[in-house]
Amino acid sequence: DGLPPGAALPYEVTVEADGGGGEARVWPEEGSAFPPSEIRTPSEDPAAPVRVSFGSCRWAAPPAEEKDPVGPDALDTLAR
Numbered sequence: 408d409g410l411p412p413g414a415a416l417p418y419e420v421t422v423e424a425d426g427g428g429g430e431a432r433v434w435p436e437e438g439s440a441f442p443p444s445e446i447r448t449p450s451e452d453p454a455a456p457v458r459v460s461f462g463s464c465r466w467a468a469p470p471a472e473e474k475d476p477v478g479p480d481a482l483d484t485l486a487r
Contacts, residue, residue: 412451417443460485 410416420434435444449457 410448412448415445415447417445419444 419432421430421432423429424431435441449455
């Protein structure tokens, strides 16, 4: 509720720090070379197309020189 329609909004993930001493940001990683993660809200135009993509965070992609034991992930594929 309260998010503007048709917007791309950056977000971060925080978790409660050990011992209840506040929150710690865990995503995006500090100093990341990647742009901020975003969530996009639907347009107000009911005729506007909606594209949904999702994937799993079950496995981080291995370095290029290693064999990938799991195979491509939907989000790996989209990122290329």
